[in-house]
Amino acid sequence: MELTSTNYLPSYTVGVDAYKAVPEVTRRFGSTAVIIGGKTAMEKAAPRLLAALKGTGVTVTDQIWYGGQPRHSVAEKLAADPRVQAADMVFGMGGGRAIDETKEIAELAGKPLFTFPTVASNCAPVTAIGVFYKEDGSVDNYFLPKEPPIHSFIDTKVISESPDDYFWAGIGDALSKQPEVELSSRDLDLPHTPLMGRALAVSCERPLFDYSAKALEDKRTRTSSYELEQVILDIIVSTGLVSNMTTNLGAEKGAYYFNSSTAHAFYNAYTGIGEAAERHLHGEVVSFGVLVLKAFDDKPEELKKFAALNVCLGLPTTLAELECPESALAGIVERAQKTNEWGRAPYGFSPERFEQAILDADAYGRALAAGDAAAQAAALSAVHAHRCVEPTPRKL
Template sequence: MSQSDYTLVLPAFTIGANAYDAIGQVTKPFGKKVVIIGGKTALSKAEKLLLDAIKNTDLEVLGVLWYGDDATYERVDALMAEDAVKNADLIFGVGGGRAIDTCKVVADKVGKPYFAFPTVASNCAPSTAIAVMYNEDKSFAGYYYLPTPPVHTFINMDIIADSPFDLFWAGIGDAMSKECESELASRAADIFHTILLGRALGKVCTEPLLEYGEKALADFKEKKVTYELQQVVLDIIISTGLVSNCTTGHNGVYYYNSSIAHLFYNSSTVLPQVVEGHLHGEIVSFGVLVLLTYDKQFELRDRIAAFYKKAGYPVKLADLDIKADEIDAIVEKAPAITEWNCVPSPLTKEAFKQAIVDTDAFGSAL
């Protein structure tokens, strides 16, 4: 693979209770007219703080828009038609992963700098150069690759600590996939500088979740911003995002960002009760056990499963409302998913199904 000419842009971020105070300095080179786009709940939490911070800058807010109800290309087109978007110099995206991803695609299509303001710590969308897109029926539509991540990510810890507990809980489940997926996906790859960097960064993703996760969850329930909570938030939003940016080549030139854990998630979207009744990171967390079972990393699987049992993550199919006779539907969908090929040797339907069955048996016996 020729890698003589390429650009790698890694995430920049500000974190803390006063993170929004840095807006003026960070955005100064990019223009003065801004449009704010976000989810309804996210805007109810962040809009006043954001507008108050903007008052101390040279920025002019042209509008505050609802992003929609999902990350779809229909919503992207609708937002691009808004005058505030057309006339803005900068785009601020506020909310969770789907709002952030929608805004990333809008910003890329209109060619304007984009700044992320996550209001939940549920995934690494605020710091990655990839957007996960869905169809209007909620099924997985595919990935949209961007040349760069958001210019800057502003993480207000007070807002994060006041977000729904289940989204943070699911965020830990999603982040748990990053190290094992990126390592498995790139294991047989040509190892050049950027992939080596991504693999090295991946090694800092799992251990903090196992070390601090239980206390961070307890602190979150009490809305206490502690060292442990901030370490886990940084893991979910930034550490995993750094890995993503190193392991995803622009326009999919190479893709070692995810593997069997997300293969399980993306394939399971064919089952309505799964996508309607369970969160992304919750489903991915079970996919981590499937990956580790497939890869015979039983010691790590057992450690993670022990944490899962304490913290209420799924360890068997029934925890996700999946029946044994529905496994085949997941397996049939899998070869059409990007992650089907993100393994060191060719995956087969039989091997994928066996990993799911064996994981279910393991989890049911705990």
């Protein structure tokens, strides 16, 4: 007997007046909401939301800081908070970490969750996955709610006024979606939902190459534009839909995960290097992880292409830009093997090969920074020389 599966897809409102849609969208879920989010996010966006709700019958009963880092202990405490228990709905407001925290809070409290991203730095506002961290700042594990947030209200004015670096890093994070999904699901006969996710992942890459430079320029000058909106939607919505369709780790039967691979294995392991990791944003590190993926996957021309975009946008192409000495690689490789992303490729995923891919990506980046054409060619040749030649048979 086949088990029944239920798939949830998020919905969203985008635009400069996105918050005006809140009363209509939330009408079936109640009339009171508690905002949980980042301090700065609530300071900047909550007044705009309250103004949009005035006289509509939807009331915000309180505003609560999420704690600064998504941690399970904090989520459990806030879920039991009388202010949360008394509200009909949870409004998660802020960046990815604040919103990820609200996913567990809402699930534990049994409340519907609506998200209000104040930055375009990742796809957290629409996904059914949350990244949680340990006290030392390193990645702990993933939280998998039963469903994604019901609706996300993406106010482009709020996002246009947010710190530029978060948007810049969001582009870096989004660049990983198509390569990681393709690599982790390659050569597999996928069932319906992850097959849709893989098809949609292809649509994530082109807008970033076509529009990111102009979008970043417009973001920095606070200029509304088609390019800026397209990249915001790519970072939050397109990649988020892919994430939901390619993640099903909690299934009793037929569990799968194709949402990430080598780039996030690098990021998750990198978070354990110490204080330096705290000075670099998630997507910033992931963007270098994409170069590692291209070296790992024997795609020298793709490595060249993605590195060129990184240079154009000011994203890192070397370990030095991430304050990561070669002496830290042994620890990174060790921690990477404990991540959910380890082994998600159709060939040998050995520690030695992973470390070599990091070195190869860094070597090309250093040659690129030096403007040394001969060294660039040599680095690309080394990528091919270090390739995995023995495929590893896999099945879903």
